[in-house]
Amino acid sequence: MKKHYLPLLLSVLAFAGTTVAHADSFKIDPFHSAIIFKVGHFGVGNVYGRFDMFSGTFTLDQNDPSKDAVNVEIKTDSVDTNAPKRDTDIKGPDFLNAAQFSTATFKSTSVKKTDDKTYEVTGDFTLRGVTKPLTLNVQAIGSGPGPKGEFRSGWEATTTLKRSDFEVKALLPAVSDEISLRIAVEGVKQ
Amino acid sequence: MNQMVVQSLQGVGLPSLAELIASAVWFGVFRKHPRLRAIGIGLFFAGGIIWAYLLAFGGFAFPPRESGQWIPYLAGAVAIVGCLQGTRLQRKVSNLVLSLGTALIFFWSQISGNSLALVWVVAVTIVLFVSTILLQQLIEDRCSGAELSLGLALSAGAGGIVIFLGGSAVLGQVSGSMGAILGVIAVLAFFFNTTVGRVLPLVYLFIFGSLLLSSCLFAQLPWLTAVLLWIAPWALVIGQRLDQPKISARAKSLLIRMLSVIALVAIAVGSALLLTPPSSEL
Numbered sequence: 001m002k003k004h005y006l007p008l009l010l011s012v013l014a015f016a017g018t019t020v021a022h023a024d025s026f027k028i029d030p031f032h033s034a035i036i037f038k039v040g041h042f043g044v045g046n047v048y049g050r051f052d053m054f055s056g057t058f059t060l061d062q063n064d065p066s067k068d069a070v071n072v073e074i075k076t077d078s079v080d081t082n083a084p085k086r087d088t089d090i091k092g093p094d095f096l097n098a099a100q101f102s103t104a105t106f107k108s109t110s111v112k113k114t115d116d117k118t119y120e121v122t123g124d125f126t127l128r129g130v131t132k133p134l135t136l137n138v139q140a141i142g143s144g145p146g147p148k149g150e151f152r153s154g155w156e157a158t159t160t161l162k163r164s165d166f167e168v169k170a171l172l173p174a175v176s177d178e179i180s181l182r183i184a185v186e187g188v189k190q
Numbered sequence: 191m192n193q194m195v196v197q198s199l200q201g202v203g204l205p206s207l208a209e210l211i212a213s214a215v216w217f218g219v220f221r222k223h224p225r226l227r228a229i230g231i232g233l234f235f236a237g238g239i240i241w242a243y244l245l246a247f248g249g250f251a252f253p254p255r256e257s258g259q260w261i262p263y264l265a266g267a268v269a270i271v272g273c274l275q276g277t278r279l280q281r282k283v284s285n286l287v288l289s290l291g292t293a294l295i296f297f298w299s300q301i302s303g304n305s306l307a308l309v310w311v312v313a314v315t316i317v318l319f320v321s322t323i324l325l326q327q328l329i330e331d332r333c334s335g336a337e338l339s340l341g342l343a344l345s346a347g348a349g350g351i352v353i354f355l356g357g358s359a360v361l362g363q364v365s366g367s368m369g370a371i372l373g374v375i376a377v378l379a380f381f382f383n384t385t386v387g388r389v390l391p392l393v394y395l396f397i398f399g400s401l402l403l404s405s406c407l408f409a410q411l412p413w414l415t416a417v418l419l420w421i422a423p424w425a426l427v428i429g430q431r432l433d434q435p436k437i438s439a440r441a442k443s444l445l446i447r448m449l450s451v452i453a454l455v456a457i458a459v460g461s462a463l464l465l466t467p468p469s470s471e472l
Contacts, residue, residue, distance in 0.1 A: 042193060092357040093258050093408040100256050100299075100408060129255040167259075169248035170360045174194045 022063045026153055026187025028056040028072070033185040035074060040176025049081035049090075056106075058187055060153065070108040070121055070136075072183070076101060094170035101128045109133075121157065127166040134159060136183070151189040158182050194359075201245040201363045202350075205238040206370040212237075213375055217382045228387020229273045235371060236269030236393050242367030246360045257296045258361065258404045261397060264292065268396045272389035281326070285392070289318035292396055296403055318399055321420075325391040329426050334433070335379030335386040337444055341423040341451045342394050343372035348455045349398060349419050352462035356411030358404070365401045368394070380440065383433075412465040418458035425450035 035051045056072035077091050077098035091098040108123035117140040125134035141154035162177050163169070216230040240262040244250065251259040268288060275281045293314035300307040329338060347369025354362030372394070379386050402420060405411035429447055434440040 088410060089357050089359075092410070093256075093404055094358050094360045097256060097258075097408055164248065167249075167251050170246075171194060171197075172248055174197070 023059055023061045023067065024151075024153075025190045026058050026060065027190055028054070028058070029152070029186045029188050030054060032152075032154075034183075035072075036182045036184075038180040038182075040178065042174050043176075047081060049079055049087075051075065051078050052080050053078035056185070057190075058153075058155075058185075065111055065113045065119065068108070068111040068119075068121075070106065070111075070123065072106045074104045076104055095168055097128055104128075106134065106136075125161070127163075128168060130166040132161075132165050134161060141184075146188070152186050153189070154184075154186045156182070156184045198359075198363055198366075201242060202367045202370050204245065205241045205367050206374050208241065209234055209238045209371045210374045210378070213378050217378050217384065221382060221384060224385060224387065225276050227384065228389050229276065231375060231386050232269050232272050232389020232393055235375065235390050236265040238371040239265045239364070239368055239393070239397055242364050242371070246363040246367070257400065258408070260295045261364065261400055264295070264400060265393060265397050267291075268393050269389060272392040275388065275392075282323070285322040285326075286315070286319050288392075288396060289315045289322065292318055292400060295400070296407065314399075314403065317420075318395065321395050321399070322392060324424060324427070325395055326388045329423065330385070330388055330391065332429065332431050333426050333447070334431055334440070334444070335382075335384050336376050336440070337426060337431075337447050338391065338423075339372050339376035339379050339386055340444065340448060341426050342391065342398075343369050343376055344448070344451055344455050345369075345419050345422045346372055346394070346398055348422075348459050349401060352415050352419065352459060352466075353401060353405045353409070353411055355462050355466045356405050356415075357409035357466075358411075361401050361405055361409070365398065368398065368401075380444065381437075383435070383440065410466055412461060415458050415462040415465065418454055418461060422451050422454035422458065425454055 030053070033054070035054055036048060037050070038046045038048050041047050051074045053075035054072060056070070058070045059068055061067040076096040079087055079090050079096065079098075081087055081090065090096055093100075096104075104125070104127045106123050106125050108121050110122045112120045112122075114120055119138040119140075121136040121138050122133060123136070124131050136157040136159045138155055138157040141156055143151070143153040146152045159181050161179055161181065163179055164172065164177050212234045213231060216227065216234065220227040220230060243262045243265075250262055254260045254263060271279065271284050271288060275284060290311070293311045294301075296314065297307045297311050301311065329341075333341070346365055350362045350364075350366025350369055352362075353365050356362075375386060375390065399420070402411065402416040406413055406416050426447060428450060432443050434443055
């Protein structure tokens with residue numbers, strides 16, 4: 001009787017193993033990742049800044065990209081624009097209000113493959129307590145073994161958002177409403 | 191002219207101009223009706239603050255999620271409570287409720303399981319409540335309308351400068367607008383030679399208190415500066431109200447009584463210049 005069940009059991013285990021193999025989880029490596037933003041200054045130039053502290057994970061399903069998922073959490077008080085006093089102002093109540101809203105988050109809700117190496121990742125972006133949908137244009141950079149033999153996967157995403165959508169309206173229009181974001185991540189397979 | 195400077199001037203100038211027109215009419219029409227005059231002046235003052243907030247922040251947030259976003263709603267609520275205090279509401283009870291409500295706006299989200307937040311709530315409630323008694327009762331009895339309004343205008347106006355230095359241009363603009371509006375009311379009260387009532391100081395207390403608290407907690411306004419500006423108008427407790435019919439005598443009395451307020455405000459601005467980092471590179 002036991003013999004009849006053995007092939008069934010083996011096939012179930014094999015199927016489960018296949019599923020795990022196709023949905024890989026990655027943890028963002030902050031030392032090989034960056035979140036950079038660009039904001040217009042008086043309509044004559046752009047100021048660039050970055051967030052130094054962030055974390056996140058992403059899941060890649062090789063068979064079905066629509067099952068991919070991304071979660072990123074950014075520490076708002078880690079903003080750095082190469083001008084300490086300006087950083088203090090950006091962290092303050094006029095802009096990020098980091099004392100009250102210590103993180104900004106992105107949680108994907110859908111992933112669509114648009115080309116061989118490009119994707120549209122739509123998700124909920126929460127900034128200063130306001131959550132709005134945001135679409136990232138994502139490009140696969142590459143994947144392979146890292147220096148310690150770990151498997152890495154690299155991606156770069158760009159998007160533009162309006163800060164007024166998140167009720168950050170101070171100094172408009174001198175400091176532009178539109179903010180360009182570039183997120184470059186390397187994930188280490190878990 | 192610099193776009194930001196123009197925006198700031200509009201933010202301060204437009205509500206002040208509207209206040210000048212509306213309050214001048216009100217002072218003229220209700221010159222002999224102190225209660226109605228107080229209600230109108232208080233409501234116009236709150237309206238001016240709400241407009242100043244709108245110009246500075248570019249809109250209202252509803253529902254408000256952070257303490258600064260409560261300012262326009264608080265201004266409206268305090269003005270209405272202040273108006274009702276003249277009729278049915280118990281002054282001290284309603285002031286205590288407003289003080290507690292304002293403290294909770296700042297610390298409600300941190301209160302569960304955080305005894306320090308509870309201490310903050312109690313401390314802010316006590317400071318606001320005691321201040322309402324001092325300003326609404328004691329000082330109003332001892333000052334002319336012009337003296338009271340000018341004392342508050344100096345504190346709020348200087349508040350605009352120090353809050354800007356402390357890292358919030360927007361909150362600074364709202365405080366500066368408050369200072370300008372109070373300055374307009376001081377000029378009108380001086381020429382009409384009347385009091386301004388108890389609604390206006392109530393609105394001032396809760397809004398200026400919220401601005402200072404926001405700037406200390408979420409920006410980098412030094413606590414010492416905030417405390418000095420907060421207590422500056424209390425200097426008007428010293429001395430007595432002199433009802434001078436002559437303009438020159440009124441002006442002389444006004445200047446003398448302002449000296450102590452100006453001294454405290456100057457020390458406050460000096461402390462901000464010493465204690466805050468150099469200006470921003472926005």
